[in-house]
Amino acid sequence: MSPLLIIALVLVTLFIAFQIYVFVKSKKSVGNPIPFDTINNEIANKIKDKKSLIYFYSPSCHNCKKQTPIIEKLKSEFQSIISVDISKDLETARAFNIMGTPSILLLGTKTIEGVFVGVKNESFIREKLHELT
Template sequence: MNLLIGVLIAIGFFFVLQYGMVLKMRMKKGKQAPELSGKYDRALKNGGAALFYFYSDGCGACKPMTPLFDEFSSTRKNVFKVNISNDMATARKFGVMGTPSTVLVRDGKIAEFLVGPQPRERIEALLPGR
């Protein structure tokens, strides 16, 4: 009986942490986008909107989304794949706490912050310059 209670508490704790992370990321909507440099900064200043996809090579949930962003980033100039293993600084600036995360920045503000795998249709609806 004690083992069952321990397992249920652990599962509950896990879900509370996950929900807290998602809630914290969603609260970033409407906030000012962080100061960026290089190609990210140029895209935001020139185009006004950019879509950032944060992933890591070891992320199982990222596997179905990464080919979508390969396609989108090769055909659209303001779509960026950010591998957090190589560019943790950008992920930290946005406050990314888990992968995959997708962030839409429009007019200098975070317009959308999605956590977890998303269907193609949802991502296409976010694409800048549609």
């Protein structure tokens, strides 16, 4: 086997392993309390005592550019959606253990109820929003 092929296989394996790690780590957040004491006060006030969806994105993220228009469309129907640009509010992203973008968190009034990493279609997000109400 050529050294180039071995390097390519190692890189693919590492990429897949990282994706699995992000998935598993994000699922471990479900059920955790909302970290009100370590998040941006403006966001804390918006989500306090409300079920909410927080969308974490980065302007330089290719997949976020696909996800953001869907989120913006849904914001006109659902007041419970909050967008967080991690390049401007890394503190909040870290408080919620965001490992990659785009990420969507479903929040109950006190706990994290769902975590989804990657692009999700409108019907999936809409379904999750209806589950919150």
